[in-house]
Amino acid sequence: MHNLLTPNPKEAESIHILREVAAQFERPVLLFSGGKDSITLVRLAQKAFFPAKIPFPLLHVDTGHNFPETIAFRDKLVAELGLELIVRNVQDSIDQGKVREERGRYSSRNSLQTTTLLDTIEEFKFDACIGGARRDEEKARAKERVFSVRDDFGQWDEKNQRPELFDMLNGKIHIGQNVRVFPISNWTELDVWEYIRTENIEIPSIYFAHLREVFVRDGMIWTANEHVFREAHEEVTERMVRFRTVGDMTCTAAVLSEAVSLDEVVGEIRDSTISERGARIDDKRSEAAMETRKKVGYF
Amino acid sequence: MNNPNRKLIKIATAGSVDDGKSTLIGRLLYDTNSLTTDKIEAIEKSSKQRGYDYLDFSLATDGLVAEREQGITIDVAHIYFNTDKTNFIVADTPGHVEYTRNMVTGASTSQVAIILIDARKGVIEQTYRHFFIANLLRISHVVVAINKMDLVGYEEEVFLKIKGDFNELVAKSDFHEDQLTFIPVSALKGENIARKSEEMPWYIGNTLLQHLEVLEPADLIESAVARFPIQYVTRPKTEAFHDFRGFSGKLYGNSLKVGDQVTVLPSGNETTIKSIHFFDQEYLEAAAGSSITITLADEVDLSRGDMLVKSGTAPRSEKLLSATVCQVNSKALKVGDKYILQHGVNRVLARVDQIESRVHTDFSGAEVVEQLKLNDIGKVHFRLSKAIHADSYKSNKSNGSFILIDEGSFDTVGVGFIE
Numbered sequence: 001m002h003n004l005l006t007p008n009p010k011e012a013e014s015i016h017i018l019r020e021v022a023a024q025f026e027r028p029v030l031l032f033s034g035g036k037d038s039i040t041l042v043r044l045a046q047k048a049f050f051p052a053k054i055p056f057p058l059l060h061v062d063t064g065h066n067f068p069e070t071i072a073f074r075d076k077l078v079a080e081l082g083l084e085l086i087v088r089n090v091q092d093s094i095d096q097g098k099v100r101e102e103r104g105r106y107s108s109r110n111s112l113q114t115t116t117l118l119d120t121i122e123e124f125k126f127d128a129c130i131g132g133a134r135r136d137e138e139k140a141r142a143k144e145r146v147f148s149v150r151d152d153f154g155q156w157d158e159k160n161q162r163p164e165l166f167d168m169l170n171g172k173i174h175i176g177q178n179v180r181v182f183p184i185s186n187w188t189e190l191d192v193w194e195y196i197r198t199e200n201i202e203i204p205s206i207y208f209a210h211l212r213e214v215f216v217r218d219g220m221i222w223t224a225n226e227h228v229f230r231e232a233h234e235e236v237t238e239r240m241v242r243f244r245t246v247g248d249m250t251c252t253a254a255v256l257s258e259a260v261s262l263d264e265v266v267g268e269i270r271d272s273t274i275s276e277r278g279a280r281i282d283d284k285r286s287e288a289a290m291e292t293r294k295k296v297g298y299f
Numbered sequence: 300m301n302n303p304n305r306k307l308i309k310i311a312t313a314g315s316v317d318d319g320k321s322t323l324i325g326r327l328l329y330d331t332n333s334l335t336t337d338k339i340e341a342i343e344k345s346s347k348q349r350g351y352d353y354l355d356f357s358l359a360t361d362g363l364v365a366e367r368e369q370g371i372t373i374d375v376a377h378i379y380f381n382t383d384k385t386n387f388i389v390a391d392t393p394g395h396v397e398y399t400r401n402m403v404t405g406a407s408t409s410q411v412a413i414i415l416i417d418a419r420k421g422v423i424e425q426t427y428r429h430f431f432i433a434n435l436l437r438i439s440h441v442v443v444a445i446n447k448m449d450l451v452g453y454e455e456e457v458f459l460k461i462k463g464d465f466n467e468l469v470a471k472s473d474f475h476e477d478q479l480t481f482i483p484v485s486a487l488k489g490e491n492i493a494r495k496s497e498e499m500p501w502y503i504g505n506t507l508l509q510h511l512e513v514l515e516p517a518d519l520i521e522s523a524v525a526r527f528p529i530q531y532v533t534r535p536k537t538e539a540f541h542d543f544r545g546f547s548g549k550l551y552g553n554s555l556k557v558g559d560q561v562t563v564l565p566s567g568n569e570t571t572i573k574s575i576h577f578f579d580q581e582y583l584e585a586a587a588g589s590s591i592t593i594t595l596a597d598e599v600d601l602s603r604g605d606m607l608v609k610s611g612t613a614p615r616s617e618k619l620l621s622a623t624v625c626q627v628n629s630k631a632l633k634v635g636d637k638y639i640l641q642h643g644v645n646r647v648l649a650r651v652d653q654i655e656s657r658v659h660t661d662f663s664g665a666e667v668v669e670q671l672k673l674n675d676i677g678k679v680h681f682r683l684s685k686a687i688h689a690d691s692y693k694s695n696k697s698n699g700s701f702i703l704i705d706e707g708s709f710d711t712v713g714v715g716f717i718e
Binding site for chain 1: 307335374375376377378379381386388400401403404407408530531533534535536537539540543545547548549554575576577578579580581582583584585586588589590591592603627639641643644696697700701702704709710711714
């Protein structure tokens with residue numbers, strides 16, 4: 001028994017949002033990538049509903065190019081917490097001819113996820129998809145709402161967003177519409193890392209420094225393996241690296257690091273001068289990259 | 300993380316189109332080392348492409364393609380930065396006359412407002428409107444940043460003239476002198492933002508950043524009566540917690556303790572707080588702002604939208620409601636219109652009985668109107684399908700405000716501040 005509970009305002013806000021999702025929607029789902037943000041969401045959802053179980057399933061849209069460490073971590077977490085996990089594969093969307101694999105030097109399955117995600121929303125009739133996006137990640141995300149209404153095609157209309165006043169959340173939607181929910185909208189990358197450290201939350205091993213076969217292109221460190229396109233002259237070396245974000249192998253760059261503990265990682269983040277999305281190759285394609293992808297239903 | 304190391308300050312910004320608001324925010328980010336190398340590189344690249352011979356920090360915040368093309372901010376953007384002591388969230392809201400709704404939206408979640416004035420132009424109609432909204436929303440503290448001082452020769456007279464003009468507005472408001480601070484700045488040159496200006500030795504106060512850092516959230520959060528709206532009923536139905544029936548929600552206004560005698564609204568039944576839970580821990584007391592789960596000593600009927608209050612402190616329960624409404628949607632509000640009224644997490648139906656007046660946001664009074672259009676603010680009387688348990692906005696912000704949802708589109712079309 002403790003005396004006084006003094007809230008962490010960002011945590012209290014996120015819990016409030018998750019409870020609004022459970023109360024306002026019939027079929028919510030938590031989009032789980034195995035990255036630190038969605039792992040943080042799982043912890044917040046535990047806190048929101050304890051001692052009851054998290055009242056919605058997890059959905060992982062698997063590109064087939066995920067780091068094996070992430071998949072192993074996902075399965076362990078789901079088993080430990082007794083959660084329901086739904087996995088849908090981008091490979092199936094490719095096999096069904098719905099999307100075409102990209103070719104060439106920067107080929108990635110990252111943008112192909114959108115089709116698989118929209119099909120899965122349709123399949124399960126999900127009306128709310130909870131995601132771990134944060135407004136500090138990227139300029140276009142800074143204007144994203146906590147409850148972001150998407151039309152039948154999953155599209156985001158940035159000029160026609162519902163204003164969000166105080167902490168009142170309006171999740172009223174029409175049949176066919178769904179809402180993307182971002183409970184940690186107001187967290188920064190440092191907030192997430194500090195929270196993971198304070199709460200002692202387990203995260204996949206690739207967030208810590210490890211030896212990995214990599215090659216350098218455009219000043220970024222890429223994983224060298226069969227999923228990542230590499231020119232013959234691009235030389236593979238073994239380096240001590242860690243990842244700041246955990247996405248598809250084809251679009252997630254590593255950083256050189258010696259940080260093997262959470263304290264060291266948090267220290268590096270605090271001192272770092274390269275923003276998190278700077279390590280996301282897909283955003284570098286053009287200045288308006290993220291906004292363009294969001295308009296067509298990307299998470 | 301129940302005792303976060305850094306305090307959290309939420310700020311709304313308001314300024315007219317060319318007052319340099321985005322530049323000010325970009326400068327704050329730059330001076331607090333919050334702009335990362337790749338963002339600075341992106342700004343350098345964009346500035347160069349446009350042929351500027353300086354770094355255009357406004358590019359750090361103007362998010363959407365359409366806005367970049369027009370060169371103006373058209374929606375609320377959220378920006379984050381921190382110093383060693385403080386976490387800041389900035390709701391960057393545009394100052395254009397058409398965008399009252401955005402400033403109301405940004406201000407609704409902020410404790411502090413920065414109102415920007417172009418030193419060359421002084422107090423203009425837009426300034427009136429921005430301050431009117433800060434006053435309407437009862438923002439705890441206003442910083443008046445008099446910008447572009449470099450373009451008026453850093454003259455003290457200019458600063459004093461603007462301060463005097465602004466204080467005439469303050470006299471018409473509910474603000475006290477100690478809720479306002481005037482700072483002369485140049486966002487472009489970084490004068491009095493993070494660095495004390497050598498150009499303005501006559502100014503002896505804090506820089507903008509120093510000032511924002513000495514604000515204490517505890518002084519900025521209103522102390523009111525405890526209100527606990529039930530958001531969700533937690534029933535685990537597991538063996539370990541077979542009989543557990545918890546009421547989950549966010550606590551507003553003040554703290555609640557185990558053993559407090561409480562009244563259940565709307566039934567009026569009384570009981571006591573048996574336990575307060577946060578995740579797998581129990582607490583004797585929870586401070587305002589906590590998202591908690593409460594169990595009660597007696598079996599009482601409580602569901603989402605109901606409310607727990609300390610006995611003897613119940614708010615008004617009423618089906619007739621008078622409120623100041625800001626219309627935030629292009630569909631106008633008219634007498635006879637029906638809306639879904641969301642008060643906290645509770646929803647009832649509301650009918651517009653009367654539009655008393657539209658108030659002029661330049662403090663020049665009010666006029667009788669037939670309807671409230673987008674960005675209009677007016678006094679409206681509603682009749683509700685079911686009583687809500689509300690305080691006046693003056694006495695309790697969270698329990699004194701509501702949103703109006705259109706029954707057809709389900710859009711949020713208005714926000715109300717209860718009289």
